[in-house]
Amino acid sequence: MKAISITLNGKPCSALVAPGTSLRDLLRAEGCFSVRFGSDDGSTGAATVLVDGVPVSADVVLAEQAEGHAVDTLEGLEGPGGELHPIQQAFMVTGALQSGYSAGAMMMVTKALLARTPNPSEEEIRDALSGVLDRETAYVKVVEAVQRAAAVLRGDAVEPFRPHILTPLTNGRDPAPYEPKRPAPGVSPAVPRVIPSPDVPEMSVVGKPEIKVDALKLVKGNPAFSDDIELRGMLTARVLRSPHAHARILDIDDSAAVALPGVHAVIHFKNTRRVVYASGGQSWPNPLPWDQVSFDNKVRHVGDRVAAVAADSADIAEEALRLIKVTYEVLPFILDERDAMKPGAPVIHEESDAVGIHDASRNVVHHILAATVPDAALEEAFDSAHKVYEHTFRVHQVQQTPIEPHVCVGWLDEDERLVFRTATQVPFHARRMVAPLLGLTVKDIRVIKPRIGGGFGAKQEMLLEDIVGHLVLKTRKPVRLVLSREEEFASSRSRHPQTITYRTGVDDKGFLVAQEMRMIGNTGPYGTHGFTVQNVAGIRGLTSYNCPAKKFDCHVVYTNIPVPGAYRGYGAPQAEFALECHMEDIARDLGMDMLAFKRQNWVKVGDKLDIVMYLGERGTAAGEVDPASYPPVMTSGTEECVAQGMRAAGWHRRNDPDWVSPPDRPNIRRGIGFAFCMHGTAIPFLDMGGCSIKMNDDGSFNVLAGAADLGTGADTVLSQIAAEVLGVPLEDVKMYSGDTDMTPFDVGAYASSTTYISGTAVKRAADAVRWRIKLRAARLLGIPEEEACSIELRDRRAWAADGRSVSLEDIALNSLHTEDHEQIMGTASFVSPDCPPPFGAQFAEIELDVDTGQVTVTRLVMAVDCGVAINPVTASGQIEGGMLQALGYGHCEEFAFDESGRMVNTEFDTYRIYRADEMPEMEVFLVQTMEDSGPFGAKAVAEIPKDGVAPALRSAILNATGVAIDEIPFTPERVWRALRSARS
Amino acid sequence: MPKVVDYHRPASVEEAVGLLAQPNTAVLAGGTRVNATPFAGRVVAVDLQSLGLSGIEDVGGGRLRLGATTTLQALADDPRLPDLMRTLARREAPSTMRTLATVGGTIAAGGWESELLTGFLVCDAQVELRTATGSRTVTLPELLGDCELLRGTLIVSVTLSVDGAFAAERTGRTPGDQAIVSAIARRSGAGIVSVAASGVAATPLLLTDTTTLVPPSDFRGTSEYRSHLATVLVARVRKAVGA
Numbered sequence A: 001m002k003a004i005s006i007t008l009n010g011k012p013c014s015a016l017v018a019p020g021t022s023l024r025d026l027l028r029a030e031g032c033f034s035v036r037f038g039s040d041d042g043s044t045g046a047a048t049v050l051v052d053g054v055p056v057s058a059d060v061v062l063a064e065q066a067e068g069h070a071v072d073t074l075e076g077l078e079g080p081g082g083e084l085h086p087i088q089q090a091f092m093v094t095g096a097l098q099s100g101y102s103a104g105a106m107m108m109v110t111k112a113l114l115a116r117t118p119n120p121s122e123e124e125i126r127d128a129l130s131g132v133l134d135r136e137t138a139y140v141k142v143v144e145a146v147q148r149a150a151a152v153l154r155g156d157a158v159e160p161f162r163p164h165i166l167t168p169l170t171n172g173r174d175p176a177p178y179e180p181k182r183p184a185p186g187v188s189p190a191v192p193r194v195i196p197s198p199d200v201p202e203m204s205v206v207g208k209p210e211i212k213v214d215a216l217k218l219v220k221g222n223p224a225f226s227d228d229i230e231l232r233g234m235l236t237a238r239v240l241r242s243p244h245a246h247a248r249i250l251d252i253d254d255s256a257a258v259a260l261p262g263v264h265a266v267i268h269f270k271n272t273r274r275v276v277y278a279s280g281g282q283s284w285p286n287p288l289p290w291d292q293v294s295f296d297n298k299v300r301h302v303g304d305r306v307a308a309v310a311a312d313s314a315d316i317a318e319e320a321l322r323l324i325k326v327t328y329e330v331l332p333f334i335l336d337e338r339d340a341m342k343p344g345a346p347v348i349h350e351e352s353d354a355v356g357i358h359d360a361s362r363n364v365v366h367h368i369l370a371a372t373v374p375d376a377a378l379e380e381a382f383d384s385a386h387k388v389y390e391h392t393f394r395v396h397q398v399q400q401t402p403i404e405p406h407v408c409v410g411w412l413d414e415d416e417r418l419v420f421r422t423a424t425q426v427p428f429h430a431r432r433m434v435a436p437l438l439g440l441t442v443k444d445i446r447v448i449k450p451r452i453g454g455g456f457g458a459k460q461e462m463l464l465e466d467i468v469g470h471l472v473l474k475t476r477k478p479v480r481l482v483l484s485r486e487e488e489f490a491s492s493r494s495r496h497p498q499t500i501t502y503r504t505g506v507d508d509k510g511f512l513v514a515q516e517m518r519m520i521g522n523t524g525p526y527g528t529h530g531f532t533v534q535n536v537a538g539i540r541g542l543t544s545y546n547c548p549a550k551k552f553d554c555h556v557v558y559t560n561i562p563v564p565g566a567y568r569g570y571g572a573p574q575a576e577f578a579l580e581c582h583m584e585d586i587a588r589d590l591g592m593d594m595l596a597f598k599r600q601n602w603v604k605v606g607d608k609l610d611i612v613m614y615l616g617e618r619g620t621a622a623g624e625v626d627p628a629s630y631p632p633v634m635t636s637g638t639e640e641c642v643a644q645g646m647r648a649a650g651w652h653r654r655n656d657p658d659w660v661s662p663p664d665r666p667n668i669r670r671g672i673g674f675a676f677c678m679h680g681t682a683i684p685f686l687d688m689g690g691c692s693i694k695m696n697d698d699g700s701f702n703v704l705a706g707a708a709d710l711g712t713g714a715d716t717v718l719s720q721i722a723a724e725v726l727g728v729p730l731e732d733v734k735m736y737s738g739d740t741d742m743t744p745f746d747v748g749a750y751a752s753s754t755t756y757i758s759g760t761a762v763k764r765a766a767d768a769v770r771w772r773i774k775l776r777a778a779r780l781l782g783i784p785e786e787e788a789c790s791i792e793l794r795d796r797r798a799w800a801a802d803g804r805s806v807s808l809e810d811i812a813l814n815s816l817h818t819e820d821h822e823q824i825m826g827t828a829s830f831v832s833p834d835c836p837p838p839f840g841a842q843f844a845e846i847e848l849d850v851d852t853g854q855v856t857v858t859r860l861v862m863a864v865d866c867g868v869a870i871n872p873v874t875a876s877g878q879i880e881g882g883m884l885q886a887l888g889y890g891h892c893e894e895f896a897f898d899e900s901g902r903m904v905n906t907e908f909d910t911y912r913i914y915r916a917d918e919m920p921e922m923e924v925f926l927v928q929t930m931e932d933s934g935p936f937g938a939k940a941v942a943e944i945p946k947d948g949v950a951p952a953l954r955s956a957i958l959n960a961t962g963v964a965i966d967e968i969p970f971t972p973e974r975v976w977r978a979l980r981s982a983r984s
Numbered sequence B: 001m002p003k004v005v006d007y008h009r010p011a012s013v014e015e016a017v018g019l020l021a022q023p024n025t026a027v028l029a030g031g032t033r034v035n036a037t038p039f040a041g042r043v044v045a046v047d048l049q050s051l052g053l054s055g056i057e058d059v060g061g062g063r064l065r066l067g068a069t070t071t072l073q074a075l076a077d078d079p080r081l082p083d084l085m086r087t088l089a090r091r092e093a094p095s096t097m098r099t100l101a102t103v104g105g106t107i108a109a110g111g112w113e114s115e116l117l118t119g120f121l122v123c124d125a126q127v128e129l130r131t132a133t134g135s136r137t138v139t140l141p142e143l144l145g146d147c148e149l150l151r152g153t154l155i156v157s158v159t160l161s162v163d164g165a166f167a168a169e170r171t172g173r174t175p176g177d178q179a180i181v182s183a184i185a186r187r188s189g190a191g192i193v194s195v196a197a198s199g200v201a202a203t204p205l206l207l208t209d210t211t212t213l214v215p216p217s218d219f220r221g222t223s224e225y226r227s228h229l230a231t232v233l234v235a236r237v238r239k240a241v242g243a
Helices: A023-029 A086-093 A103-116 A122-129 A140-154 A215-219 A255-259 A314-323 A375-384 A427-438 A465-475 A485-491 A530-541 A572-590 A594-601 A638-649 A651-655 A714-726 A754-781 A785-790 A808-818 A872-891 A949-961 A972-983 B013-020 B072-077 B083-092 B103-109 B115-122 B140-145 B223-240
Strands: A002-008 A011-017 A048-051 A054-057 A070-072 A193-195 A235-241 A247-253 A263-268 A305-311 A325-330 A364-371 A387-395 A407-412 A418-422 A445-448 A479-482 A498-506 A512-522 A550-557 A668-678 A688-695 A701-705 A733-737 A792-794 A797-799 A805-807 A825-831 A839-849 A855-865 A921-927 B003-008 B025-028 B042-047 B056-060 B063-067 B126-131 B134-139 B154-161 B165-171 B181-187 B193-198 B205-207
Touching: A011 A023, A023 A048, A048 A103, A054 A103, A086 A103, A086 A140, A086 A215, A103 A122, A103 A140, A103 A215, A122 A140, A140 A872, A193 A638, A235 A314, A235 A465, A235 A485, A247 A305, A255 A263, A255 A314, A263 A314, A263 A465, A305 A314, A305 A465, A364 A530, A375 A498, A375 A512, A375 A550, A387 A572, A407 A465, A418 A427, A418 A465, A427 A445, A427 A465, A465 A479, A498 A530, A498 A572, A512 A530, A512 A572, A530 A550, A530 A572, A572 A594, A572 A668, A572 A872, A572 A949, A594 A668, A638 A651, A638 A668, A638 A839, A638 A855, A638 A921, A651 A668, A668 A949, A688 A714, A688 A754, A688 A808, A701 A714, A701 A754, A714 A733, A714 A754, A754 A785, A754 A792, A754 A797, A754 A805, A754 A808, A754 A825, A797 A808, A805 A808, A839 A949, A855 A872, A855 A949, A872 A921, A872 A949, A949 A972, A972 B223, B013 B025, B013 B042, B013 B126, B013 B154, B025 B103, B072 B083, B072 B103, B083 B115, B083 B165, B103 B115, B103 B154, B115 B140, B115 B165, B115 B181, B115 B193, B115 B205, B126 B140, B134 B140, B165 B223, B181 B223, B193 B223
Parallel strands: A002 A070, A193 A921, A235 A479, A418 A445, A512 A550, A701 A733, A855 A921, B003 B042, B025 B042
Antiparallel strands: A002 A011, A048 A054, A048 A070, A235 A305, A247 A325, A263 A305, A364 A550, A387 A498, A407 A418, A407 A479, A498 A512, A668 A839, A688 A701, A688 A825, A792 A797, A797 A805, A839 A855, B056 B063, B063 B154, B126 B134, B126 B154, B165 B181, B181 B193, B193 B205
């Protein structure tokens, strides 16, 4: 150990460090929890601090390198009395923070920039932010925050950050003629553009740009995340990963590792319970197959679990991993789903205790069939068609890449119950699923979900909890396990690759008469979300357009790629890429305008969502459902979305030859593309949320919700719903969520369900509380109980019809301390029979170099009908961030493998996600509709922005070059080869 | 991060090269490469921060001398460098890494897709080396072609000719992505045109002819595609500088 001295946030700091200790680890040990781990190579920038005023990634700085230097972190930014710095205020006000995991990095970069350049250009801001990756905001509101902070620090006046209200371009139902010269709104891209609906009443808290309820802890870098906890005697866990894509483990010799001083436990298949399970975080009973065990005697992908170690330090744990001797019998492997069912393909699951594999000998996990008509009727419909089109598309594997990796800390509490503080989207599922693997019951376990640094589906898994649980139970000590970035890529979860074939029949007027979707879904080596993701692909791929005869035929197959799972959008981005491309190609062949063809077929208010009834965990066979029971579309803002998007995108330019082929740039072609988007809102009859609300002495409220905020703003939205019902400002609602001991059950954060499902549960619980308040107010105001319903709650008071009022504080004091004592509280839960679809119009503008194939995305515009946006700032932030991920999906991100099946791009330099300094322009519109089934008119917003970018890019390339490319991402070589092929 | 078992911060170049003559030592300039590269070996880090090797000096004749520990951010900020070279320095690494990454580290890494190194090549880069036995200057192509030259050696500076006109072309997945292939041309004040490319060989190359290239393949670009890009991009930059 060496003693070093630095000046930390203006104060002398001395510490003993081991050789090789990073500055990041030193600062966290000194209590600077805003310095966060995203990767060891510095590429995420989440550990950015200032050294002598210069922003550096502390991941790649040795603590000893900092000796003698001044180091500043977010913890030093606030004033001496804890007052927020203008930079912190600006990040709060503009909604620049979603999870806030990289908040410290972003704000320290901002501090350095503004110290050097008080009035930076947007280009300078984006350059300064280029070292801090953000997977959540698309940087739009972060840039706005920096500009606002700069203005405040210069002493300039700043306007309140609030939505820009636009006049509708349509009557809400019918298309509007496109007028190219309509001006676009002249406000910052970060400002949400809201197109109001006359059906939506004026509200006090809902619909307002409230600051996130968790903003304070995020802008101060408080220890809010899973890894921000230190427990005495805590051990560090590491996992030995398979170097082979497919191999049998003949033996494991752990004797040397066990003997290493400082090692407390080594676990593997020879000393761990064998209990089959499925790791996908879903409702009970978990969908089949149950084809995993904590540690198996076979590995099925590079990065699969082999063993785990708990030791006194990371160094010792890693040394122990090196000492474990594993004897493998290496087996042939497959990566491509199209090879999985071929004769002679290696069998990936031959174990006898797996449950629910459709045909293990052919690697077929599921064969999903669904249809709205019997096969004979379908073929009859095809026979009657004017034209029949068949088209195959391939979509690839990408990763969610939350900047916070999977983190799980486990310990035995004072009652010797097992506690997990874990980065999960599904705390209740995780508790239920891990219990049998550990030989425990649900009541023996508590799962706490603190702040989460993004999830996007990757954390809709029970991924680490069983390993940590085994190690805690074996050592009786606290254990921490954090995945490295390489493990995040190779050993966590990703999006399913698929091969999708559409066959569609159209009549002579361009209406669909029959549509079949055949699909091979690649679930990798384990089933986990394989069934449900492909089901959603079927739903989304066969719902957007009306058609009297539909069929979905899907094989879900095993391969040896890293495990796919849930990824924001589930199967929809895959399916909608194929569907939208297929529809555009049909329109071109028919000689119809693409928009007109899609419009005459897309679903509208009153249309029935027929295929939904035949798919999913509760799906039924063709003909077994009364068509009258098909759920109808109740609200749709599609036409307004299209009109706003066309205006913003400058749609007319796509038909201007001089714009498409600029005369002064002979190798450049430009194009604008469009995709129609439709998503779901939660899973009907399955997704459930619960909430409990209690009133405090001062008339404030504690809301206890099972929902899991991943940075999306769910806690804020749920609080706004409660505040609206209870007639109080948002600050009077204190939210606590995602703790299996303390809050009611909730399925968790997935399937675009939180606002709609959990929000309705909150609203119902608040309604119950409101009724108790009214009864108490009636007594205090001398109003008969039967007239209590006439009392209104607003401005922290209960108001009688005659204008008299009593404060909520007086009501609370009366109920808790004075007479007829009562804890005013309410509990409610909600499961929906509906899944009202949000709609959207996605536009993309590109430039393409015809000599090289390079596609540059210059602009993305999306207009979304998400019903009433409970908080337009967080809702627009969701859309911006979703488009960022969708852009990567369509344009540049991909898993690449070597000849041994090993993923070769497990770091951000080569697995490319967009940085701040290379983003296209973005513009987002929120088109209101009043969805009566949702809380205060809300539908979902989180996933629909994932659906349209890839097909819109393909549409734009088609517009620019006339060449259709049926595989993503649109990387330069793929595009170049397509152009070359088209020329020849 | 590799297992750093000891750390030295020498106060002089002589002390540094003495340390580097010892086995298992690694030069620690900014740390973006050494500290970011996982490997099982154990190294003794020799930190150059106190050697005074940072700074940019105009040595006349259209030449600039860049100290080895000058950061890429300093290059990006210095108006004495041609705009293109400043842009290349900025592209080489994002903001929180280029404040650490150095000129010497970039040369020592010899990245095959480094656009900055490609720019150095067309600037007739001369690299000053120091060992325990003395100093010498080599050309950048010599250094890139023989990694043994860096064994036990300290890069002290690189001198660039920055006069004349420049042109650059690149193809990448995204605007900020490291180029799959880049081409850079310079017409010197004396009218001599030099062209270099990245992504077409194990290190960036000065080119006279693209037809003989056999680039390596990776998932971002096959050999065939990289050859094609080299042909297209070199032709463009040659045309842009009037060659």
